């Protein structure tokens with residue numbers, strides 16, 4: 294389920310030994326992957342070492358990254374990149390004919406392989422091309438996962454016997470063109486549904502990022518972890534007409550400086566690495582500068598660099614800003630922080646397996662243990678790349694056994710007499726309220742009071758949705774609303790539980806990290822805390 298790097302990468306590997314039905318809720322390339330600008334982190338430079346990348350990842354994760362997973366991902370990086378290159382992906386080369394490796398915040402060495410500033414689009418292009426040409430892969434665009442089908446769920450409806458172990462049997466899927474809900478059975482179901490940015494009003498994420506996979510997994514009892522760690526990208530273009538346009542961290546890697554409204558650089562006040570400090574530090578610094586001055590934005594300036602270099606290295610950002618009247622070769626760019634990346638998600642092991650048999654999760658939807666309390670820049674595409682490989686390995690091993698098991702009949706979706714809604718306004722109103730509430734109370738800087746206020750609002754909205762959901766025929770808007778409400782609730786509850794500040798979770802009531810009580814993941818399922 295999902296056609297970003299995680300879903301496409303997994304589908305291609307599994308198609309070597311199985312048939313794949315790949316569903317995706319919009320067009321094939323409507324993904325966060327397509328938007329990724331900076332690149333993919335991997336140890337490729339002559340002066341770099343696995344140990345350095347491992348150390349940088351662990352340092353950024355502030356004690357919550359799982360060292361075994363960090364090691365696994367970092368060590369596989371070069372091999373997985375080589376596979377992409379063999380498929381035909383083009384990455385930029387430098388003067389000595391090696392890769393032109395970029396540097397981003399938190400990295401001690403240059404190790405970001407990139408295709409100009411459109412790395413994700415290049416990766417998505419090549420994978421989509423291969424997927425569409427593969428005889429074992431059937432693509433279903435405009436098909437949206439509604440709910441996972443599990444034995445427990447069928448048991449509740451009396452459709453299976455009670456002695457069976459819990460496992461996933463597939464999903465109910467809404468055809469968003471016809472409005473019908475189809476039953477997709479599968480020996481193995483993979484969630485590759487991406488992130489949750491749309492839970493917040495300001496986000497760098499595309500519209501698909503509504504946390505569907507996390508919400509679906511939570512509803513069937515899978516473990517969900519570390520949702521309090523939401524990464525805010527410090528620099529999204531601030532312009533009334535610009536929707537979610539990100540200004541890559543790679544600009545700061547090439548010398549761009551953050552300035553306040555009076556043109557003064559301010560990052561040296563906050564971190565010794567100044568403009569190359571880790572993202573959360575930069576986002577908090579901007580938040581503070583904006584709160585102090587009352588300004589709507591700060592500025593990112595790269596105009597001191599050679600204009601030809603800027604245009605060649607950042608063609609996409611240059612063109613996009615120009616469309617909004619900002620020539621970045623001569624003027625600073627107005628920027629604000631925006632929700633960018635979810636470090637938490639569906640808990641998995643080193644092979645992408647969730648706590649429910651035959652249900653896998655890979656990519657931003659998952660919590661593998663790589664990122665811990667904070668994500669190191671450009672480690673997310675790397676994670677999706679490595680884990681799609683890992684999950685395919687596990688699928689190859691277990692599939693013969695699964696295929697030998699007796700067939701379990703699955704009933705069709707039952708709308709239980711729901712009717713067409715004439716009140717779509719309820720959906721759009723609640724969407725808006727959740728996103729504003731999360732932005733106002735569950736943003737970069739939190740307090741218990743703000744979190745409790747958010748919890749109260751979200752509880753009410755959830756009650757309303759529950760009523761609405763069962764009375765009316767489902768639409769993609771209603772499903773997404775239900776999912777963002779679930780995700781918002783998980784973020785708030787986990788943030789309230791972590792009574793400390795660590796990584797991306799910053800609570801003014803507990804400004805220090807507390808290693809005695811909170812040096813651990815926050816994990817919940819529908820039956821309670823774990």
Ligand SMILES: Cc1cc2nc3c(=O)[nH]c(=O)nc-3n(C[C@H](O)[C@H](O)[C@H](O)COP(=O)(O)OP(=O)(O)OC[C@H]3O[C@@H](n4cnc5c(N)ncnc54)[C@H](O)[C@@H]3O)c2cc1C
Pocket residue numbers: 294295296297298299300316317318319321323324325326327328329330331332333334412413436437438439485486487488497498499501505506539633634655656657658670671672673674675677
């Ligand atoms: C603007 C931007 C820039 C970024 N830059 C970088 C970068 O430089 N380096 C880096 O490492 N990371 C970067 N990231 C993060 C990275 O792009 C993502 O974490 C990564 O692409 C996620 O890949 P994915 O395959 O897990 O999900 P996505 O690429 O988001 O794909 C999710 C897929 O799931 C589908 N889907 C969702 N819900 C459903 C449903 N209910 N039913 C069916 N299909 C569904 C979507 O339609 C989509 O096809 C960036 C992110 C953004 C938004």
